[in-house]
Amino acid sequence: MTKVSVVVPVYNAATYLEQCLDSILAQTFTDFELLLVDDCSTDESSQICDCYASNSQVRVVHLTERLGVSTARNIGVKNARGI
Secondary structure (H helix, E strand, O other), X not given: OOOEEEEEEEOOXXXXXXXXXXXXXXXXXXXXXXXXXXXXXXXOHHHHHXXXXXXXXXXXXXXXXXXXXXXXXXXXXXXXXXX
């Protein structure tokens, strides 16, 4: 069972997204899931998220309409598997 869930709301963050995700995944603590909530990005962020989803620690939720960072974060929390 996953102990920690890291929720990252994503919206048009392609410029820095890979650096952010690589930094999170490089942590020495490994018992976590990384949940990316794509809030209808219009840049390459969605594709970047999907590439990272091949990692077993990473899950992606693609929203179907732009809801804003707070709602995206709350959706991430609702989908978190950490305890």
